[in-house]
Amino acid sequence: MVAAVDGVGGAGAPAAGAEEARAGYRRVFGVAEFRVVFVAHAMSLLGVIVSEIALTVLVYDLTGSPLLGALAFALGMLPYLVGGTLFAGIADRCPPRRVLVTCDLLCAGCALLMALPATPVAGLLALRCLIAAVSPVFNGTRMATLTDVLGDGDLFVLGRSLLRMVSQSAVLVGFGLGGVLLTVVSPRGALVITVVTFAASALLLRCGTKRRPARRGSGPGGGEGSGEEGSGEGAALMRYSLAGAREVLGHRRIRALLLLLWAPPMFAVAPEALAAPYAEQIGAGTAGVGLLMCAMPVGTITGEVYAGSALTAAARSRIVLPLAATTLLPLVAYAFTPGLAWALPALLLAGAGSAYTLGLDRWFVDAVPPELRGRAMTVHTAGLMTLQGVGMALAGLAAEFFAVSTVVAAAAVLGTVCCLVLAREVRATGRDDGRAAAGMTVGRRLG
Numbered sequence: 104m105v106a107a108v109d110g111v112g113g114a115g116a117p118a119a120g121a122e123e124a125r126a127g128y129r130r131v132f133g134v135a136e137f138r139v140v141f142v143a144h145a146m147s148l149l150g151v152i153v154s155e156i157a158l159t160v161l162v163y164d165l166t167g168s169p170l171l172g173a174l175a176f177a178l179g180m181l182p183y184l185v186g187g188t189l190f191a192g193i194a195d196r197c198p199p200r201r202v203l204v205t206c207d208l209l210c211a212g213c214a215l216l217m218a219l220p221a222t223p224v225a226g227l228l229a230l231r232c233l234i235a236a237v238s239p240v241f242n243g244t245r246m247a248t249l250t251d252v253l254g255d256g257d258l259f260v261l262g263r264s265l266l267r268m269v270s271q272s273a274v275l276v277g278f279g280l281g282g283v284l285l286t287v288v289s290p291r292g293a294l295v296i297t298v299v300t301f302a303a304s305a306l307l308l309r310c311g312t313k314r315r316p317a318r319r320g321s322g323p324g325g326g327e328g329s330g331e332e333g334s335g336e337g338a339a340l341m342r343y344s345l346a347g348a349r350e351v352l353g354h355r356r357i358r359a360l361l362l363l364l365w366a367p368p369m370f371a372v373a374p375e376a377l378a379a380p381y382a383e384q385i386g387a388g389t390a391g392v393g394l395l396m397c398a399m400p401v402g403t404i405t406g407e408v409y410a411g412s413a414l415t416a417a418a419r420s421r422i423v424l425p426l427a428a429t430t431l432l433p434l435v436a437y438a439f440t441p442g443l444a445w446a447l448p449a450l451l452l453a454g455a456g457s458a459y460t461l462g463l464d465r466w467f468v469d470a471v472p473p474e475l476r477g478r479a480m481t482v483h484t485a486g487l488m489t490l491q492g493v494g495m496a497l498a499g500l501a502a503e504f505f506a507v508s509t510v511v512a513a514a515a516v517l518g519t520v521c522c523l524v525l526a527r528e529v530r531a532t533g534r535d536d537g538r539a540a541a542g543m544t545v546g547r548r549l550g
Contacts, residue, residue: 127412134258151210158217171224194240199477239481243478250473260461264407268404357479370494374395380502391443406454424526427526430459432515
């Protein structure tokens with residue numbers, strides 16, 4: 104996989120690769136089907152954000168319990184591991200458009216049940232879990248479908264980048280808009296708006312994307328279609344999903360790439376999770392909390408826009424390992440308990456370092472066989488969200504015993520060590536794949 108490591112190889116011909124190396128975001132938006140996926144993603148994300156805020160407020164209003172109110176929010180991350188592991192096979196066994204539309208409609212139905220006055224608190228929390236369990240399947244299927252819409256070259260990388268920027272922008276403005284919305288309508292009324300956004304996303308995907316067959320071909324379970332019939336279909340799906348997860352995690356290079364995609368975000372959540380107590384520690388007040396929460400997403404968006412528009416695919420590939428290994432280093436500044444004037448630039452730099460994901464996305468999609476992409480993308484989403492939740496929990500636990508500034512700085516150091524080890528592993532697997540590819544080429548010539 105020398106071509107993959109260099110970031111300019113892949114499925115396309117050399118001429119197409121040279122042209123794609125300079126493709127910008129404007130060209131991605133020139134693909135009509137991607138525009139539909141992009142708008143549907145924004146609509147679906149809006150529904151998730153509004154439902155999180157409305158449900159948290161609703162549960163707190165009904166129970167008066169801060170714990171249950173916080174749990175309603177935390178349940179947005181906890182079921183990702185279950186859904187991404189047990190149901191990942193859906194992304195490969197079923198036609199992708201059907202999966203995406205069904206997931207949106209299922210989430211719309213859950214939001215509708217949440218909006219009913221008769222739904223008890225336990226039912227609200229269970230429905231929140233169901234939406235969270237569906238999310239990795241939806242996200243993994245959409246990521247895999249992008250390779251069909253944009254190809255598996257540089258346009259795919261830029262399309263993924265655009266969807267990530269929408270997610271980061273949602274952090275910046277989504278919760279603020281949700282808070283404003285709740286001053287106008289009740290929490291249950293806001294949940295009705297969520298129903299509309301999920302339904303709109305489903306309609307866009309149904310009418311604006313092409314019908315494609317299921318990816319499953321030679322993978323576990325065999326056969327075509329959307330799954331086996333009979334009472335054992337659910338068990339077969341779980342076996343297929345688990346087999347895919349084992350195959351993904353059992354492949355040395357894919358595992359190394361996944362871990363490098365997961366590790367920096369896991370440690371980078373520490374300053375965001377502890378923004379409120381850190382603002383209190385430095386006397387920055389409520390406004391300081393908002394600035395500390397926004398700085399890293401701003402840096403992330405800025406870094407991705409620059410890397411996606413100003414750098415070629417080869418250049419983005421060259422910066423992957425250096426950036427991945429050092430993106431957390433600016434957070435070491437927290438060891439000196441900086442005020443906002445120094446903490447905000449540190450957060451901006453740490454966020455900008457996440458531009459390494461553009462090149463790493465390309466390596467990942469090159470390393471994963473097409474018939475495994477749906478499950479691989481679902482495992483990727485599930486692991487990313489789960490480990491960020493773990494990172495938040497561990498940061499909060501550590502802050503019970505140590506100063507917030509110490510916790511963030513320690514997370515930066517530990518995360519950098521982990522990233523250095525993983526970067527070395529990714530480099531090693533790239534060399535191994537390159538030697539294997541060269542050996543196959545020599546074998547063909549001698550034959």
